[in-house]
Amino acid sequence: MNIQTALWIAQRASAAVLALCVAVHLAMIIYAVQGGLTAAEILERTRGNAGWLAFYSVFVLAATIHAPIGLRSVLAEWLGWRGRSRDVVLALFALLVAWMGMRAALGVFA
Amino acid sequence: MKVFVKRDSGFQEFEVPRHPSQTVLDVVTYIQRSLDPTLAYRYACRVGMCGSCAMTVNGVPRWTCRTHVDRVVRNDALEVGPLKNLPVIRDLVTDMREFFDKWARAKGQFTGTRTKQDDFAQVPPQSPGRKLVDSNIECIGCGVCYAACDVVAWNPDYLGPAALNRAWTLVKDERDSLKIERLRAVAGDAGCHSCHTHMSCTERCPKHLSPTAGIAGLKRETAKALLKGEL
Numbered sequence: 001m002n003i004q005t006a007l008w009i010a011q012r013a014s015a016a017v018l019a020l021c022v023a024v025h026l027a028m029i030i031y032a033v034q035g036g037l038t039a040a041e042i043l044e045r046t047r048g049n050a051g052w053l054a055f056y057s058v059f060v061l062a063a064t065i066h067a068p069i070g071l072r073s074v075l076a077e078w079l080g081w082r083g084r085s086r087d088v089v090l091a092l093f094a095l096l097v098a099w100m101g102m103r104a105a106l107g108v109f110a
Numbered sequence: 111m112k113v114f115v116k117r118d119s120g121f122q123e124f125e126v127p128r129h130p131s132q133t134v135l136d137v138v139t140y141i142q143r144s145l146d147p148t149l150a151y152r153y154a155c156r157v158g159m160c161g162s163c164a165m166t167v168n169g170v171p172r173w174t175c176r177t178h179v180d181r182v183v184r185n186d187a188l189e190v191g192p193l194k195n196l197p198v199i200r201d202l203v204t205d206m207r208e209f210f211d212k213w214a215r216a217k218g219q220f221t222g223t224r225t226k227q228d229d230f231a232q233v234p235p236q237s238p239g240r241k242l243v244d245s246n247i248e249c250i251g252c253g254v255c256y257a258a259c260d261v262v263a264w265n266p267d268y269l270g271p272a273a274l275n276r277a278w279t280l281v282k283d284e285r286d287s288l289k290i291e292r293l294r295a296v297a298g299d300a301g302c303h304s305c306h307t308h309m310s311c312t313e314r315c316p317k318h319l320s321p322t323a324g325i326a327g328l329k330r331e332t333a334k335a336l337l338k339g340e341l
Contacts, residue, residue, distance in 0.1 A: 002341045004298035005332045076299070077264035 007069050014066035021059040046108040053109040060101030068094040111183060113137055115149065116166075116191035117201050122146075134167050134174035134182065138190060138202065151202040158316070161252030165202050166191040171257040173316040193257035209253050209270070216273040216301070217292040222285050231285045239282040246279050246324050248317050255311035255321050267300040271311035271321035274302055278324030281331055290340050293332050297341060302328035 032042060046052050068090040075081040075090075111128055114121045115138070124141050135153055142149040153163035158176040165174050167182050168189050179188065196204035224231060233240050255271035256262055262270050269277075277296045280286050296302050302325045311321040335341040 001339075002294065002297045002332070002336060004301075004303050005336045005341055008303045008329065009333050009336065073304070077261070082299075 007072070010065050011069040014062040014069075017058065017062040018066055021055070021062060024055070025059065043108060047110070049109065053105060056105035057102065060098060060105060063101060064094050064098040067097055111179070112187040113141065114187065114189045115141060115202070116189075117149070118198075121189070128179065132179045134165070134172070134177045134179060134188065134190065135163050137179060137188065138165075138174065149202070150200040159250060161250035164193055164252040164254045164257070164316075166193060166257065171254040171314055173252055173254065176316060193253055195257050195259065195262045196253065204253070206253060209256055209272070210251070212269045212273040213251075213276050215295065216269045216277040217288060217295040218273060218276040218280065220280060220283065220286055221288040223287045224285070233284060237284070239284055242327065243279040243282045243324070245317075245319050246275050246321070249275055249279075249319060250317060252316065254314050254316055258310040258314040260308055260310060261304050261306060265300070265304060268304050269296065269301055271305075271325065274305075274328060275319065275321040275324040278327050281328065290335060293328070293335050293341060296328050297332045302332065305329075 037045075071093065072086065072090055075086050111126055113124045113126050115124060124145050126137050126140055126145075129136070135156065138149070138151050139153075142151065151163075151165070153175060154160040155162075156175045158173060161173070163174045164171060166172075166189075167174065167177060168184060170182075171193055172182070174190075182188065190202065192198045192202045192204045196206065196209060199205050222231075235241075249272060251272060253272065255275075259268075259271055261268045274296055277292050281289055281292055286292075298304075305322070305325045307322055307326070309320075309322045312319070312323070315321065332341060
């Protein structure tokens with residue numbers, strides 16, 4: 001299998017998911033601010049809500065896939081950093097994004 | 111007009127008379143024949159067919175034989191240099207080896223299945239594959255797109271717009287038999303997936319072709335082949 005073609009498909013597909021997720025995320029932020037919801041009121045709505053947890057899990061997964069693949073090209077083209085060391089660091093970066101994202105998503109759910 | 115020509119030692123200034131319908135190639139030829147016979151430059155057909163006279167004119171890669179001075183002159187001055195992204199042999203002459211080696215690396219050779227005993231292949235001009243590459247096959251190999259491409263500057267292994275455009279015309283050629291091998295050759299970091307769709311190649315192509323569209327086609331074809339398990 002050609003790994004770079006697979007990465008390209010993964011980045012395009014995750015971009016499509018992110019386009020939707022970011023739009024919903026921004027709309028919700030604007031809605032929450034306009035309605036004057038307090039942190040407590042927001043937590044009341046998100047705690048135990050499996051729908052929001054599922055939505056933000058998908059969001060985190062898409063970002064986890066999308067960002068490191070994009071950085072892969074940025075590092076190669078701007079810093080000339082190619083090869084295995086870059087890819088290992090990017091895999092660790094992906095884990096960091098996933099951990100931080102899921103920590104936030106679970107933080108407002110649990 | 112003042113003409114600043116890039117020499118190996120730096121820019122050299124010449125005073126060149128203006129004429130109606132004068133091309134940049136006319137200017138360079140005038141300098142070489144009348145002012146400084148040591149100036150090295152390259153041309154052949156003078157009519158926009160051979161693709162050998164491309165240079166950087168006022169910072170932009172152009173085919174000089176079909177570029178009128180009136181269109182590009184600024185403050186009665188011209189700056190002429192060799193194409194970017196290619197090693198300079200001398201003055202305005204670049205080494206095109208790497209450029210054309212990349213066509214070979216992109217499997218730019220037509221590989222048919224018919225022999226001389228077979229009849230001619232019939233490719234209907236209106237068939238979908240042929241229509242997709244109708245303009246792309248007109249490439250004259252001048253190297254303007256390669257000099258204009260940011261990705262070539264960032265990644266010296268990148269095959270570049272012209273080689274990928276050539277591969278695209280063959281991928282869509284129904285007589286060709288090397289489709290999967292060619293897709294393998296153009297997939298990846300040195301190939302179509304590195305294109306950022308800046309479209310500098312399409313902007314600068316003197317034949318008004320769109321290598322960007324061909325590269326996008328290669329991305330689609332490689333993705334399809336991967337999903338089918340062929341890549």
